[in-house]
Amino acid sequence: MKKLFSYPDSLKKARFSYCPGCGHGIVHRLLAEVIDEFKIREKTIGIAPVGCAVFAYHYWNFDVTEAAHGRPPAVATGIKRVLPDRIVFTYQGDGDLASIGAAEILHAANRGENITVIFINNAIYGMTGGQMAPTTLIGQKTWTSPGGRKAELSGYPMKISEALGQLDGVHYIERVAVNNPENVLKAKKAIKKAFKNQIANKGFSLVEVLSMCPVGWAVTSVEALRWIEEKLIPVYPLGVIRDKSKST
Amino acid sequence: MFEELIIAGYGGQGIMFCGTLLAHLAMEEGLNVTFFPSYGAEMRGGTANCRVVISREEIGSPMVKNPSSLIIFNKPSLIKFSGQLKEKGLLIINSSLVEEEIVKEGIEVIRVPVTQIAQKLGNDKVANMVALGVYIRQKGIVSLESAIKGLESILLLKDKEEKKNLIEINREALKSGFNY
Amino acid sequence: MKKRILIRGNDAIGEGAIQSGCMAYFGYPITPQNELTAYMAKIMPKIGGVFIQAESEIAAINMVFGASLTGVRTMTSSSSPGISLKQEGISYMAACQLPGVIVNVQRGGPGLGNIAGSQGDYFQATRGGGHGDYRTIVLAPYSVQEMFDLTCLSFELADKYRSPVMVLSDGVVGQMLEPIHKDDKNVERKIKDKDWILDGCKGREPRMVRSLLLGEEELEKYNWELNNKYKRIKEQEIRAELYNVEDAEIVIIAYGIAARMGKQAVKEARRQGLKIGMIRPITLWPFPEQIVGNIAQKVNSILVIEMSLGQMIEDVKLAVEGKTKVHFYGRPGGSVLEVEEILDKLREISN
Numbered sequence: 001m002k003k004l005f006s007y008p009d010s011l012k013k014a015r016f017s018y019c020p021g022c023g024h025g026i027v028h029r030l031l032a033e034v035i036d037e038f039k040i041r042e043k044t045i046g047i048a049p050v051g052c053a054v055f056a057y058h059y060w061n062f063d064v065t066e067a068a069h070g071r072p073p074a075v076a077t078g079i080k081r082v083l084p085d086r087i088v089f090t091y092q093g094d095g096d097l098a099s100i101g102a103a104e105i106l107h108a109a110n111r112g113e114n115i116t117v118i119f120i121n122n123a124i125y126g127m128t129g130g131q132m133a134p135t136t137l138i139g140q141k142t143w144t145s146p147g148g149r150k151a152e153l154s155g156y157p158m159k160i161s162e163a164l165g166q167l168d169g170v171h172y173i174e175r176v177a178v179n180n181p182e183n184v185l186k187a188k189k190a191i192k193k194a195f196k197n198q199i200a201n202k203g204f205s206l207v208e209v210l211s212m213c214p215v216g217w218a219v220t221s222v223e224a225l226r227w228i229e230e231k232l233i234p235v236y237p238l239g240v241i242r243d244k245s246k247s248t
Numbered sequence: 249m250f251e252e253l254i255i256a257g258y259g260g261q262g263i264m265f266c267g268t269l270l271a272h273l274a275m276e277e278g279l280n281v282t283f284f285p286s287y288g289a290e291m292r293g294g295t296a297n298c299r300v301v302i303s304r305e306e307i308g309s310p311m312v313k314n315p316s317s318l319i320i321f322n323k324p325s326l327i328k329f330s331g332q333l334k335e336k337g338l339l340i341i342n343s344s345l346v347e348e349e350i351v352k353e354g355i356e357v358i359r360v361p362v363t364q365i366a367q368k369l370g371n372d373k374v375a376n377m378v379a380l381g382v383y384i385r386q387k388g389i390v391s392l393e394s395a396i397k398g399l400e401s402i403l404l405l406k407d408k409e410e411k412k413n414l415i416e417i418n419r420e421a422l423k424s425g426f427n428y
Numbered sequence: 429m430k431k432r433i434l435i436r437g438n439d440a441i442g443e444g445a446i447q448s449g450c451m452a453y454f455g456y457p458i459t460p461q462n463e464l465t466a467y468m469a470k471i472m473p474k475i476g477g478v479f480i481q482a483e484s485e486i487a488a489i490n491m492v493f494g495a496s497l498t499g500v501r502t503m504t505s506s507s508s509p510g511i512s513l514k515q516e517g518i519s520y521m522a523a524c525q526l527p528g529v530i531v532n533v534q535r536g537g538p539g540l541g542n543i544a545g546s547q548g549d550y551f552q553a554t555r556g557g558g559h560g561d562y563r564t565i566v567l568a569p570y571s572v573q574e575m576f577d578l579t580c581l582s583f584e585l586a587d588k589y590r591s592p593v594m595v596l597s598d599g600v601v602g603q604m605l606e607p608i609h610k611d612d613k614n615v616e617r618k619i620k621d622k623d624w625i626l627d628g629c630k631g632r633e634p635r636m637v638r639s640l641l642l643g644e645e646e647l648e649k650y651n652w653e654l655n656n657k658y659k660r661i662k663e664q665e666i667r668a669e670l671y672n673v674e675d676a677e678i679v680i681i682a683y684g685i686a687a688r689m690g691k692q693a694v695k696e697a698r699r700q701g702l703k704i705g706m707i708r709p710i711t712l713w714p715f716p717e718q719i720v721g722n723i724a725q726k727v728n729s730i731l732v733i734e735m736s737l738g739q740m741i742e743d744v745k746l747a748v749e750g751k752t753k754v755h756f757y758g759r760p761g762g763s764v765l766e767v768e769e770i771l772d773k774l775r776e777i778s779n
Contacts, residue, residue, distance in 0.1 A: 042629050045626050054640055055640075057638060062628070062634050063635050063636070064635075065497055065524075065638065066636075067520075068520050074493075074494065075493050075497070078454070080494075081452065081480065082452055082478055082498040082500050086627065087628075104483070104487050104490070106483070107482075
């Protein structure tokens with residue numbers, strides 16, 4: 001009998017400590033499946049961020065380190081340049097990647113570092129209690145934008161993937177979501193492509209994942225799925241933002 | 249022996265090379281030596297100076313305050329440094345660019361038109377070597393032969409072909425200064 | 429026989445790093461250490477190493493963090509303002525027990541300050557500098573020869589103790605040229621088989637290198653472990669040069685560039701009949717407390733000289749424990765100490 005579904009080798013047999021309805025667990029699982037499918041678990045080094053995924057090493061069953069807030073792309077650069085035949089990826093939230101680590105991601109992308117970046121955009125700082133992120137929507141109420149985000153005070157939702165997509169060093173950027181099964185399958189495909197690119201030495205690949213944070217958004221888990229569809233995707237449209245292999 | 253020298257002029261006059269070569273020559277003689285350059289906001293045509301200390305003993309500060317010798321390539325440097333020269337000190341002046349007569353008791357002043365001499369040799373950039381030739385003769389730290397050998401070995405280190413062509417004219421400049 | 433070569437202080441650090449098997453260097457431009465970055469840019473590709481001009485000092489130290497995780501010898505360098513930016517990364521390296529060498533070619537501060545050699549970063553270097561309860565080994569070269577030698581030593585100590593090590597130099601020693609002796613060794617450049625590195629979990633259990641320890645008393649326990657390491661370093665790695673201290677009535681204490689002026693002052697004072705000696709700490713952390721404490725019992729007084737408003741003097745006072753008077757002479761802001769000024773101070777003290 002053919003086995004169709006099993007627990008990924010790249011995940012430890014640990015329970016996720018994420019809140020109910022959170023998207024991190026789904027993305028962890030997708031990552032693990034992709035790493036298993038490429039049989040690269042034993043040559044992969046993951047870099048966990050500061051944020052809710054800071055404990056990713058409790059779940060990922062391969063070598064993992066934890067970088068200072070925003071610095072995973074620099075740490076990944078150090079590792080990958082010394083060990084170019086290993087698979088190196090960063091896993092970063094919107095605060096980590098688009099705010100405190102804006103310089104690091106911009107320059108790693110511009111250098112065309114041959115790494116894979118998984119960028120979780122849930123439009124909020126989850127771990128510290130729900131503050132405004134650079135990706136927070138206009139009018140979105142957070143702990144630090146109690147009256148809703150105002151553009152004149154805090155600027156606009158940052159479309160960092162589009163910004164990074166302008167850089168010649170970037171090979172591939174796609175924005176996906178994990179709010180329904182169809183989108184989850186597309187997300188897996190994108191993640192798979194981002195790792196395949198690295199294996200083939202194509203250069204910098206980033207997958208932005210629109211992910212649920214029901215607690216941070218003060219909605220139920222089911223409402224959070226709809227919130228992505230109705231609020232987040234109109235501002236952050238899904239799809240390929242840059243793909244060098246298509247343009248040549 | 250204990251020698252504290254300041255070499256000063258415009259950026260581009262070969263001040264740093266002059267000091268570095270002297271430091272190299274002193275090292276080859278088995279002496280202790282330090283070379284300290286002026287450095288900073290980079291600017292072509294600005295002032296440049298370097299300080300060289302040569303001693304048989306271990307050297308303390310490389311920052312020369314009151315030099316026993318001065319090699320001056322332009323007027324601003326003369327104004328800046330001539331007052332700091334020690335008694336009985338040696339002052340070599342590039343008379344091609346500095347018209348001022350220095351009147352100060354107890355120092356030895358040698359005026360040499362090093363830029364003109366260099367131009368006659370075919371390149372005013374070797375004015376620095378002319379001045380170094382004068383200095384070496386006055387101080388006797390190294391022989392002319394050792395100086396030429398040192399110059400050649402340093403220029404050969406710079407493995408560009410055009411540098412090799414520079415050896416000849418630099419050697420002649422050193423000699424001209426030494427025999428001036 | 430050892431070669432004698434004329435070399436700039438900054439370049440000598442680069443050469444020491446190459447001779448020590450450094451395989452990855454990450455830097456960012458800042459005066460007065462630019463020659464070192466340029467040296468590494470030139471040499472690293474030739475030996476198959478990694479050179480990156482990072483987007484910031486913050487990125488550079490985090491690249492060092494990443495390279496160190498793989499087990500290679502790695503380094504970054506900067507000058508005072510840039511070293512402030514690196515403190516975050518140094519704290520993380522100390523926490524994760526990652527070896528690496530950080531060079532500070534000090535310039536005048538605070539703020540943007542100036543680009544002259546200075547000793548204003550002693551507190552920052554010896555107190556850990558970044559956040560949290562940690563120490564970094566700090567070595568202070570006072571000659572171009574020591575720029576080379578102590579860089580080599582810093583890589584050894586970094587590996588031996590799995591710790592960041594700082595070479596605390598300054599703009600004067602960084603910019604000056606001096607002859608040095610150096611051996612050209614056969615350099616071992618392969619990644620050493622260390623049991624903590626991250627290089628993929630083939631044939632072993634996955635590893636994690638991290639610094640977040642939220643469990644009850646987990647972090648306290650870890651801090652005590654680190655403290656044991658710091659104790660071992662204190663027991664084994666203290667280095668200082670003693671100069672004419674045997675019969676000295678006054679002892680100068682100075683490190684780095686200030687010790688050159690100090691030594692010259694000792695010589696001059698002895699010619700004038702004053703019994704002066706000098707202690708030159710080479711390791712600033714661990715500080716040679718016992719050496720200073722023992723000599724303090726035998727002398728009339730101590731004169732600390734620094735190119736700062738007085739920072740090391742606090743370590744001296746802790747070591748002296750009131751056994752003798754501790755005087756200070758210093759100049760901040762990148763101004764150079766003059767031997768005459770030191771002699772004046774010595775005369776003032778001895779009267």
